[in-house]
Amino acid sequence: MAMVCLSDFEAYAKKYLPKIAWDYFAAGADDCTTRDENILAYKRIRFRPRVLRDVSVMDIRTKILGSEISFPVGIAPTGFHQLAWPDGEKSTARAARAMNTCYIASTYSTCTLEEISAAAPGGLRWFQLYIHRNRAASQQLVRRAEALGFQGLVLTADLPYTGKRRDDVRNGFRLPPHMKVKNLERAFEVCKMSPLDPSVTWNDIYWLQSLTRLPIIIKGILTREDAELAVRHGVQGIIVSNHGGRQLDEGPATIDALVEVVEAVRGRVEVYVDGGIRKGSDVLKALALGAKCVFIGRPALWGLAYKGEEGLQDVLRILQDEFRLSMALAG
Amino acid sequence: MAMVCLSDFEAYAKKYLPKIAWDYFAAGADDCTTRDENILAYKRIRFRPRVLRDVSVMDIRTKILGSEISFPVGIAPTGFHQLAWPDGEKSTARAARAMNTCYIASTYSTCTLEEISAAAPGGLRWFQLYIHRNRAASQQLVRRAEALGFQGLVLTADLPYTGKRRDDVRNGFRLPPHMKVKNLERAFEVCKMSPLDPSVTWNDIYWLQSLTRLPIIIKGILTREDAELAVRHGVQGIIVSNHGGRQLDEGPATIDALVEVVEAVRGRVEVYVDGGIRKGSDVLKALALGAKCVFIGRPALWGLAYKGEEGLQDVLRILQDEFRLSMALAG
Amino acid sequence: MAMVCLSDFEAYAKKYLPKIAWDYFAAGADDCTTRDENILAYKRIRFRPRVLRDVSVMDIRTKILGSEISFPVGIAPTGFHQLAWPDGEKSTARAARAMNTCYIASTYSTCTLEEISAAAPGGLRWFQLYIHRNRAASQQLVRRAEALGFQGLVLTADLPYTGKRRDDVRNGFRLPPHMKVKNLERAFEVCKMSPLDPSVTWNDIYWLQSLTRLPIIIKGILTREDAELAVRHGVQGIIVSNHGGRQLDEGPATIDALVEVVEAVRGRVEVYVDGGIRKGSDVLKALALGAKCVFIGRPALWGLAYKGEEGLQDVLRILQDEFRLSMALAG
């Protein structure tokens, strides 16, 4: 079967992944309305194509927080990559480096930050984190990431509690015994409770800033009000995200929320978006609406499920080709 | 099968209830447009989720007409609970008390008011009534309810005649011989005709007030004009309702009508809503749009059909958990 | 099978009529968009139900051009009733008289005007006509109708040529040999060509008025401009109609066009509507939007197909009951 577009990888993953893993990756909260809206909202946006422009040479490189990437598509933080491919996040890191783009490693990785770093030395990587009840655990993770050369900290703001994903409840989802949330093993030593702290507020940004010189990117902003608060609290970037529709169902699609966030931010910090990117033309739409770069979540997992780092490179390469073609055809 | 969300209970009830009972509970008038709109209208409402707020402690208790309930979801009046579970309304009363919420017992109960009261002493209960052709019958019911400690009277205003529910006509719906509309047995002694009076007008509210010291809640209001009339006639509460889409088809969804009713009422009386509540986030939407509390109809029957009072508690507990999670995730 | 609503009759007719007859009655032009829009447009209209009004006594009689009918639903002109029931238009006439409503007999009847009149003496009937190339043929029909006691002339304005109904073309639709367009047999003696004249204009209304003292109702108006012209040319009534979606596809639904026609007419003549009436609540909507009466086309044929005049009475009685109930429930 030819892998022509991202939905081919989706079909492959659905067919070959264990049901419990597929369901976990595919899950959305409640009725999955927002998960699906993320995609539908892109379809509602229409191009106004221009013609007879010289599109023989196009430069699709961009910079995010000062680092150049080969095209404006990075890897969003998602958990448990070993569910998709034995080498897990190590493959992800290799693919991202090979394609010269940014990979945001999740706290919920099945490889340690050290393994990820060692797998693809020199790659551009950010680290995604939550703030834990025991601040020491968070502090430890931040210090490790910084020491390993991660170049940004992505604070996830939309998970005070985990959203209700019905299939995961039905499946009694948990990691198979041979996989571990390795980054948190040490953290759990100092904090036996559920690690995430639902009492976190904007003031905790200041605490985080006090720990590190790394730029802080906040992920999970969907409103102009929170965008303004993020800028005022001194973050360096915003990822407009609804956690792939896995947290609060029936909020806005990210591409729709992007518009009001970009407007509120007025260029003071970089704005990115994730959720619903399935074609190169979606990337172009996000950029046209003010995003500096997009991040892909599930499609990256489908790529891993197909052929590990090679499969993920295929996914990225297809998006890159489609993005370049869309730019040319849109003039 | 895990019971994860309310539609699991719906599927169970559809599978295990006798067809004639399922059809009766599920029925909507004519093309069932309004019945289905009640649900679809909730889906059209979108949240604007806020992040980084302290949601570690949330108080979801509320008060309706001065009585505290553990969370803002009560049991709407529906008839014939023995069709769903042998103990009928006695189970409903026990579940409502166990969950510390309000149960509106229907005139068309298959248990007497006395049986209902005895089943769950001390529970918060209101009594739903119609005005009968023979006013003495209504008067008798009001006095019984008051004497038994019911704390509110819910006057249903949208049933001068019964709506046309096609499946019930096809099925020739009637109660099985061993079930009875027990509250009306005595009433029928004084009134052999169809008991409900289609000539009832707003002035009959005054008559009802003259009979009782209980607060009067009017159920079936869908317009600002009628909301204003209700307030002027001195009711204590309004339930925005279209009778679950069982009366006039192609009227508004209740959540849509709620907006104009709340606006018209301007806080002078409490406003509640029923119809279409299927998830905790629906409850949150109704509250955000001005409802003090919501009431569930069919989902309560599905819970009864599943496991009697235990099943109904499951339904209420799921709604409670979902409601609390939605509040946290919406910030 | 219980016949509960009009779609039950539709299902029956589809099952038991010869395919060629069903296809002919069901046919719409081209993609049948307008035929289906007639129905969908009613569904888009929402009631604002009022409560606590005295609906114990309701008078649903009305008058059209001075004649009282028992409720505001008449029989629209449709052709070839013998395709639905052996007695054809004679049964239609009897059913209409039994229900005390108005029947508009079509030029394309399979019974003569004389047979129709004799079948149900004293019934309220109008005669539908086209203007023929040979004016003498039209004149003859008008004189016959007037002499037989028809009380109105309905001029169809939207059929200069027959619309393209694909199934009829595929089926090679024609009347079976034992049926005849009896009213035109004599007319064809004087005019061997296709009888209808595509050069007819508004001035021909004057010619028609010169032939008869009967009121003239014009059928097929869909715009305010034509409604104004109709009034200026002295007609007594307007039927807003798109010929059941059988002529120009992708014009407006009749219930939508009704609004602008009523507005343009400003009460100077009576306005009626046909197309898409399937429930009593549709009748109520049409009246609320300014129609004096509605006419049903296909549903009448389904009734005939079910049980002749008895079946048509069933259809009318269901509409009447539903209409009365809708009025009560809408307050």
Place this chain on the structure above:
Amino acid sequence: MAMVCLSDFEAYAKKYLPKIAWDYFAAGADDCTTRDENILAYKRIRFRPRVLRDVSVMDIRTKILGSEISFPVGIAPTGFHQLAWPDGEKSTARAARAMNTCYIASTYSTCTLEEISAAAPGGLRWFQLYIHRNRAASQQLVRRAEALGFQGLVLTADLPYTGKRRDDVRNGFRLPPHMKVKNLERAFEVCKMSPLDPSVTWNDIYWLQSLTRLPIIIKGILTREDAELAVRHGVQGIIVSNHGGRQLDEGPATIDALVEVVEAVRGRVEVYVDGGIRKGSDVLKALALGAKCVFIGRPALWGLAYKGEEGLQDVLRILQDEFRLSMALAG
């Protein structure tokens, strides 16, 4: 099977063409959204039908760039007609001449311009071209077309690169060995690279004008801005086109874009439209919105696939009849 409307030809072609050929003709870019929108957008446009106008005589002839055609429907440029019928573009030319309309021969014809000319001497034909990297190749084609009596040059502006048509990629689409892109055989002698030049800009229009006295029609305009540029650069006509939805997906439907182009052009040049024409009423809509003439692409291929030039004539004749009928019924 009776061929009653264009979709009958579509069904036939889908059934009898080799899959690879059907897929190629049917292909749209990416998700085929724009391909399908071209059709759906026509359905959203509603007529306001007028009645009682004299429609006994209607003249449906028109002139495009001074040449009379029998009705306002021409043949859009599409490639590889031998995939549909052995005689390929020769049949197309004959059918167009027989119906007295205009045929725009594609650069990607499987017959040479000379063969096309010889097949139907005297027919009205335009030639569609791209601008090649090697300008000499384009120059040669222009000169040949002019010498052969083609009366217009249609410059395709929306194909700097070929759109991504997934099925063609999956099928590994290429012409069977016995077919050739004959017009480019000579051109390829002087240019071994991919012939089309993505660096073409508006200035190249001037170069093209310097080569020929033929009028230049630009194809692929979708915005008012580009329409204005086209007029300023001295073209004689504009074809509003999105290449049948085969280039940039999720741009506007052509009938929607037509409105803004017509408005921008203000009558200074003729405006045509292609894409989505499936019925005579679509033609009427396009003309009512300002198009001078429409062109059909896929329907012409379906006609060829059915019976060569005879099948294409059938398609054109159906459109002509439907167009005339729509005009009469719309008044």
